[in-house]
Amino acid sequence: ISCWNPLQSLLSSMKQACEILTRDPEGGAARIPFETFSFLYSYLASIDGEISGTEMKAFLQEIKEQADKHSGMVLIRHF
Secondary structure (H helix, E strand, O other): OOOOOHHHHHHHHHHHHHHHHOOOOOOOOOOEEHHHHHHHHHHHHHHHOOOOHHHHHHHHHHHHHHHHOOOOEEOHHHO
């Protein structure tokens, strides 16, 4: 029996958003600016309501640290 996992569902949505919003060619890294990622993640997490503000902040900090190593761009592999 599989359990619904709000974080996995949110990350799946974020992966799709990256693939839609990227300027990378098809099959590329699907990079998007951290600011865009952060806005979308925060918005979707707040709608979901299952992820606490503390968890959201910690996750975004980890993603920002990775993005800072890639000229401010978030790659799907970062999450």
